[in-house]
Amino acid sequence: MSGQVVVGVDGSASSLAAVEAAATDARLRGAALRVVHAFVCPAMHVPSGPSPLGPQDGGLRQEVDRLVAEAVERARTAAPGIDVGHAVVSGEPLATLETESRTAELVVVGSRGMGGFVGLLVGSTAVHLAAHGRCPVLVVREEPRTDGPVILGVDGSAAAGAATDFAFTEAGLRGAPLVGLHAWTTWNAPLPTPETGPFAAAPGVLAQDEERLVSEALAGHRERFPDVAVTTKAVRGRTRETLIEASRSAQLLVVGARGRGGFGGLLLGSVSQAMLHHAHCPVAVVRGT
Incomplete structure (x- = not known):
């Protein structure tokens, strides 16, 4: 390189x-x-x-x-x-x-x-x-730590590929494990339909779907970076609070500039802004191509 x-x-x-x-x-x-x-x-x-x-x-x-x-x-x-x-x-x-x-x-x-x-x-x-x-x-920030994992905020958006590439590259260069972390709430659920009845998914199905989202987002990169130890986590909770807490033990947090919930025209989303202000480790913001 x-x-x-x-x-x-x-x-x-x-x-x-x-x-x-x-x-x-x-x-x-x-x-x-x-x-x-x-x-x-x-x-x-x-x-x-x-x-x-x-x-x-x-x-x-x-x-x-x-x-x-x-x-x-x-x-x-x-x-x-x-x-x-x-x-x-x-x-x-x-x-x-x-x-x-x-x-x-x-x-x-x-x-x-x-x-x-x-x-x-x-x-x-x-x-x-x-x-x-x-x-x-x-x-x-001052005195960044040199141990701990590289954490990648995963949201399943189409623009997140560049952030995923960067996170895997950094983890490989640093010899650090990579944690793909996705936070979800019931607001992530699809709307009910006549076929599903009053609920969009049976109990537990939403959690399984969110776990699958993380695995699928990282699947191709695992093959390209076989030496990077990868852990995936789908956590029920608010995205900002979940990533900020995880950053306490990380050496690097990687987020996309805008996630799937961003408003058109915004160059920097609310989650990435919150990480810049409140994360406990260095933050890499990666814009989609």
């Missing part, structure tokens, strides 16, 4: 954790790592050099160069031997990273940046990039 993993940096603790995660993923993929910082000040015509009244090594540009150098060094320490490049791009972070995502196989960002408001669990750049990125987007 080859290609490029891109990580956005801004000097925050969250972005440095993202750098380490991105470097590790790049090493596993056999890909190069590109460290990118979006430098807003030139685009806003704000002077970036040192002040005439201050030290010659001061100024915004010098500070940006320092934080990028720190990120590059952090990447090389986390994954020695990988090819690390870097760029300081004049522009707004979201637009810059969206452009980078067009040629990357993965974009990694921290959950909150330097501009985050106190009390927010995830920053606007992470949420918007998950919706608009052209490749899978991995959102990392």
Whole structure:
């Protein structure tokens, strides 16, 4: 496997954790790592050099160069031997990273940046990039765990194939087990018909149908990834609460950008947004092709 993993940096603790995660993923993929910082000040015509009244090594540009150098060094320490490049791009972070995502196989960002408001669990750049990125987007909080399974949120939607591919690939690269997790309620049941009577299914049949949905969603991928240990679970409960609880013991949670319950026109569904805000592990959001 080859290609490029891109990580956005801004000097925050969250972005440095993202750098380490991105470097590790790049090493596993056999890909190069590109460290990118979006430098807003030139685009806003704000002077970036040192002040005439201050030290010659001061100024915004010098500070940006320092934080990028720190990120590059952090990447090389986390994954020695990988090819690390870097760029300081004049522009707004979201637009810059969206452009980078067009040629990357993965974009990694921290959950909150330097501009985050106190009390927010995830920053606007992470949420918007998950919706608009052209490749899978991995959102990392500080100190992600390196053990536990990769959890894939399964909903049976037609757009979920790309997320399933990504989850199996990550589990294989990490040598981690994969858990295909589907949450269902009685709202999943089909409507009654004259043939079925007042109930759409006999007791227990709905649970069996939901378990079958998970198995069928992963069936072809099991054959393509024979070395990945796979467990499937169909749990009666609310999707958001079920996935958030499962994320406590996971090293990665993978969800599609939109599930089968999404409204037309939305780029990011309510479940994927909830995972970005509340999951206890890094979250990968994968848009359908």
